[in-house]
Amino acid sequence: MSALFSRFGSFARLRLRPFGLCRTTPPAAYLYTGPSKPIPRCSNPDLKKYKNLQKNFKRRLRASYSKFADLQDESLICGRDYVYSVGCEGIYRRDWRQKEAELLLDLEQCCPGGEDGGERGEWAVQRVRVSPSERHLAATMKSSHREQARCVVVKQADAATQKDLSKILFTLHNVFSFEWANDEVLFYTTQEGLRCSRVFRLDLNSPAAIPRPVFEDTQPDVFVEVALSRDGRILTINSSSKTDSEVWLINVTTPTLEPILVQRRLPGLMYHVEHWRDGLVILANTGPGQEYQVLKAPLSGPSLGSWVPVYTPCPEVTLKDMEVVGEHCVLTTREASGGLALTVVPLASPLGGFSLPLPLWACSCESRIPGPADPRHALQLLLSSPAHPQEHFSFQPMDRLLLSRPEREGTPPERGRGGEHVTKRLEVQSQDGTRVPVTLFHSVAAGCLQRAPLLLHVYGAYGRDLNMHFSPESRLLLDLGWVLAYCHIRGGGELGLSWHRQARMKGKRAGVEDLRACLLQLHARGISSPSRSAINASSAGAVPVGALCNTDPHLVRAVTLQAPFVDVLGTMMDGSRPLTVEEREEWGDPTADPQHRLAIASYCPLHNITPQCYPSMLLTAYSEDGRVSLDGVVQYAERVQQAVHTHFTALHGAECERAPRVVLNVQPGADHFGPNHFDLVLEETGRRSGGARTGESALQMAFLYTELGLDSPRRRS
Structure with a gap:
């Protein structure tokens, strides 16, 4: 799996800074669903209306989750002796000859209730790695109360000869990424605050077995991660900022296990390394327009001067991911049509490459990290879309075969097809003439789309693609007649590195204009209307949404934002906040550049609020969020509420539109990424970013139905 495209692992480094818990009550409506009440609740009869309707949607969401509870599991790890899987109780293993799995690692044993301020049910297994001969297993567990994870190192016992399945050897705290170099040596990075800068080596053969530091990058704007090549022979240390990178190699077949530099950091150079034979396959932004291309280099001298181009995509094709599978380089690409494809380059004879389109419904393609016993000549893929449940495919580049795993007996036929929903890929023209992709979903039985409610999703930051994984929440909305639109505005990574660069720093307003054009042209094409339209976004996606609400509040009726980053100017002005220095590569430095300050001030959601009729807003914030400050969200809610109050007071009671509601939940x-536990997920949202699923919660659905004036869906008999 390309560490370049996911260099922040399962966490997306979105908008970051710690908060001071505000205990004052702003004039906005507050809904606090937790067991305690650190913030007083403002009495508002509308909250009771949401609560009553929320019960209806909670039942529907439970049924939807239950319907898709047995989806194919991407967490399966195939060892030579055992198959490992993750369940709600912990990590299970099953002998290849057995049908029933045994609990190998109990979450309650590793994470007892009350520790770190978390309840047992709120812990979740995050990542699992098995050593080559399966002598040891390492896994990280994360509590929803904090972002840092703990890593447990387990010595596996033979169940046939010993009573205990496993023995916990070490518990390592604040671990982010980790990989086995061999059966006895584990390399891992530690997360300090919101950054990873150091790599440690744990040698289980050492008498003291004390972790030893092996690498550190002191630059404040880099993030360090370890990754293992697909063939298991090279471990890489990836030190990346948002604009450049540096990679060190550890040959795990040698006894020294000392890092060797590939290419020192150069301004603007981003690259990722994979291993093939006695050389390296490199994905780097050295192509035309500083886009990605594939190159080869010898392992003996891998610096930039020895890089030889192997494959350069044509301008309308965007490289999304890279894997080396046997003798082939397999690239996930986005084609000119907007669909995904696999582009295969034979490394021994690059001119014999070919491209294989993925199914038209596929919007998300994830490759599975191979286990010790997985065949190296095939690539395991998980394809999905917001409307189509994830489906497991096996790709064999040598035979040019893309095979779907047969559906298990008893699986509903609709699950494999998703045929009752329509997927459309459109383009809209932004203000400067740029064509912006939009992916549209609706039910076949939706009828007249002009009367259908529309929920638009947007992000547009850090060069990251908009999350388009399957979620039961999105599927439920489609079944209820909604239209879902995913706007791939500039600032994201859907159309390559240039798509991101066009909406960085002083260009951020381009993303706002793209979002505005998407709404206007969707309505002009007869898809919904402003009174039946809503927008959903999280974290940095709140920036274009908040800016649009300030300039064009009439385009939508309601907005739901999770962990919204709304104080861009205040955060970028304060260099003492965590990761502000790094984030200036994305938003600009208003302390050093007056033009950056003017640009940020022109769109910052918090600093452009004006008396007018805003859309209704549901703002969800998390008490343990170290990335978006709670006080910034509270200030935003206060100012919007005050602006609405001023606007309607100036009308002197004249007959006018209904006043919007601003609800802070x-x-x-829960940290920036929300809760892990299913019952908490139902209270607000499903798992998001980085790894992550985007979905509407019962409360969000109740809010949207109420604010858009929709009839509550009837219970089926």
Whole structure:
């Protein structure tokens, strides 16, 4: 799996800074669903209306989750002796000859209730790695109360000869990424605050077995991660900022296990390394327009001067990911049509490459990290879309075969097809003439789309693609007649590195204009209307949404934002906040460049609020969020509420439109990415970014139905 495209692992480094918990009550409506009440609740009869309707949607969401509970599991790890899987109780293993799995690692044993301020049910297994001969297993567990994870190193026992399945050897705290170099040596990075800068080596053969530091990058704007090549022979240390990178190699077949530099950091150079035979396959932004291309280099001298181009995509094709599978380089690409494809380059004879389109419904393609026993000549893929449940495919580049795993007996036929939903790929023209992709979903039985409610999703930051994984919440909305639109505005990575660069720093307003054009042209094409339209976004995606609400509040009726980053100017002005220095590569430095300050001030959601009729807003914030400050969200809610109050007071009671509602929903015991536990997920949202699923919660659905004036869906008999 390309560490370049996911260099932040399962966490997306979105908008970051710690908060001071505000205990004052702003004039906005507050809904606090947690067991305690650190913020007083403002009495508002509308909250009771949401609560009553929320019960209806909670039942529907439970049924939807239950319907898709047995989706094919991407967490399966195939060892030579055992198959490993992750369940709600912990990590299970099963002998290849057995049908029933045994609990190998109990979450309650590793993470007892009350520790770190978390309840047992709120812990989740995050990542699992098995050593080559399966002597040891390492896994990280994360509590929803904090972002840092703990890593447990387990010595596996033979179940046939010993009573205990496993023995916990070490518990390592604040671990982010980790990989086995061999059966006895584990390399891992530690997360300090919101950054990873150091790599450690744990040698289980050493008498003291004390972790030893092997690498550190002191630059404040880099993030360090370890990754293992697909063939298991090379471990890489990836030190990346948002604009450049540096990679060190560790040959795990040698006894020294000392890092060797590939290419020192150069301004603007981003690259990722994979291993093939006695050389390296490199994905770097050395192509035309500083886009990605594939190159080869010898392992003996891998610096930039020895890089030889192997494959350069044509301008309308965007490289999304890279894997080396046997003798082939397999690239996930986005084609001119907007669909995904696999482009295969034979490394021994690059001119014999070919491209294989993925199914038209596929919007998300994830490759599975191979286990010790997985065949190296095939690539395991998980394809999905917001409307189509994830489906497992096996790709064999040598035979040019893309095979779907047969559906298990008893699986509903609709699950494999998703045929009752329509997927459309459109383009809209932005203000400067740029064509912006939009992916549209609706039910076949939706009828007249002009009367259908529309929920638009947007992000547009850090060069990251908009999350388009399957979620039961999105599927439920489609079944209820909604239209879902995913706007791939500039600032994201859907159309390559240039797509991101066009909406960085002083160009951020381009993303706002793209979002505005998407709404206007969707309505002009007869898809919904402003009174039946809503926008959903999280974290940095709140920036273009908040800016649009300030300039064009009439385009939508409601907005739902999770962990919204709304104080761009205040955060970028304060260099003492965590990761502000790094984030200036994305937003600009208003302390050093007056033009950056003017640019940020022109769109910052918090600093452009004006008396007018805003859309209704549901703002969800998390009490343990170290990335978006709670006080910034509270200030935003206060100012919007005050602006609405001023606007309607100036009308002197004249007959006018209904006043919007601003609801701040503070969730306890969850970090920037929300809760892990299913019951908490139902309270607000499903798992998001980085790894992550985007979905509407029962409360969000109740809010949207109420604010858009929709009839509550009837219960089926």
